[in-house]
C-alpha cells in the first residue's frame with residue numbers, strides 16, 4: 001500500500017479539540033452532560049475532548065454497523081462507504097438519557113446515515129438536549145441533511161485514518177489524521 005500522508009497533524013488536532021471543549025464548557029455552563037461515544041472510532045476523540053471539558057460529565061458508548069458496506073478495505077478507498085442506509089445497533093447505551101444533555105461523539109460525519117439513525121434513536125429517550133460532536137466532516141459526501149454542532153475539521157473526500165479511525169482495524173493509534181492514497 002502507498003504511504004500514508006499526514007492531513008491533520010497532532011498539534012492542530014490538540015488545538016482544535018481544546019477549542020471544541022471550551023465551547024461545550026461554555027454552552028453547558030452550570031449543567032451536566034453525557035458523552036455518548038460511537039464505537040470504536042470516536043474513542044480517542046472522546047477521551048481527549050472529555051478531559052478538557054470543565055463540567056460534570058459521564059460517558060456512555062453506543063455501537064453501530066451498517067448493512068452492506070465495508071465489503072473490502074480496497075472498495076472503501078475507491079468509493080468511501082457504500083452504505084445501503086440501513087444501520088444496525090450492535091451496542092445500546094447503558095444508562096437512561098431522559099432529561100439529560102446528551103452529546104454524541106463521532107469520529108467522522110460522512111454520508112450522515114449513521115448519525116441520522118442515532119439521532120432518531122436517542123431522541124426517543126427524550127433527552128433534555130441532543131448535540132453532535134464530530135472530529136471530522138466530509139460535507140461533499142452527505143446523503144442526508146445533517147450538520148454537526150461541534151465539528152473539528154471539514155475535510156475533502158479522502159479516506160482518512162488515525163486518531164481513532166481505521167483501515168481494516170489498523171492505524172487507529174496513529175496520532176495524526178492521515179490520508180490513505182487511492183492507488
Ligand code: 5GP
Pocket residue numbers: 041080081083106107108109110111112113114115158159160161165166167
Ligand atoms: P456515515 O454514516 O456518516 O456515512 O458514516 C460515518 C462512519 O463512516 C464513521 O463513523 C466512520 O466509521 C466511517 N467513515 C467515513 N469516512 C471515513 C474515512 O475517511 N475513514 C474511516 N476510517 N472511516 C470513515
